[in-house]
Amino acid sequence: MEFWNQVLEVASSTAQRVGAQLLLDFGRVQGLEKADGSLVTQSDEWADREIRSSIAKAFPEHAILSEEAEHGFTDAQWTWIIDPLDGTTNFTRGIPLWGISIGLLYYGEPVFGYVYFPPVNQTFYGYWAGNSGLDLPVGAYLNDKPIHVSQDSPSGNHFFSLCARSLQVWQPGFPCKIRMLGVATYNFLAVAAGASLGGVEATPKIWDLAAVWAIVHAAGGTWVSLSDEPTFPAVVGRNYGSYAMPSLIVNQPALADRLLPLMESIRK
Known part of the structure; x- marks a missing residue:
């Protein structure tokens, strides 16, 4: 499990470090509209470079796709998928719900995910073998505590x-x-x-x-x-x-x- 411990450590330390800086920028930057109508800021671009650099240093043989850079999926065994700032409009308008998303795919199948929401101090992560055939520590966590979907039936209060x-x-x-x-x-x-x-x-x-x-x-x-x-x-x-x-x-x-x-x- 040494590999998976390293995956979690790299995702966690990178997201926490990047999140600390984004909190300083929160609500203070203006966004530019992209071709698809979404916003991008200097903070998105800085966060993207920092996350890609950290992953490339730790896993130089892995491919990386991100919203702000490379978009073409390759035949690499391992591919990291990054959204350096999900919720950019919230971020620019001072609404405290936005996050940093980091996923890892094995031959195209997502097997690990880490998402950190700095303003509300919530960290989600999880492992899922799916159809990958990998032996990994399956589970989902919020702030290191196991989570599971609700078993409730729908109502007007859900x-x-x-x-x-x-x-x-x-x-x-x-x-x-x-x-x-x-x-x-x-x-x-x-x-x-x-x-x-x-x-x-x-x-x-x-x-x-x-x-x-x-x-x-x-x-x-x-x-x-x-x-x-x-x-x-x-x-x-x-x-x-x-x-x-x-x-x-x-x-x-x-x-x-x-x-x-x-x-x-x-x-x-």
């Missing part, structure tokens, strides 16, 4: 998260209270931690999903691709810079069956 591009799925009689957090990773990790029963993202990218895939599955969550293709494994040669991966995450398969008819408007 939460479900939407993104800005999935508002059309809400209809009168929707089985849960709706929330919009503005951070794709937190939408799904709230399900893993049992705080909400589900969430949907209409246009997430691979850096929004790679880390949380391992954590959600290890926590017992149900992941449904809203595309004609499975969310993972990642496809060699694909440019993930403009490739959306619509996804529904719920605590139980029965809730997915109930909600899928409402998701037709965002299916890809």
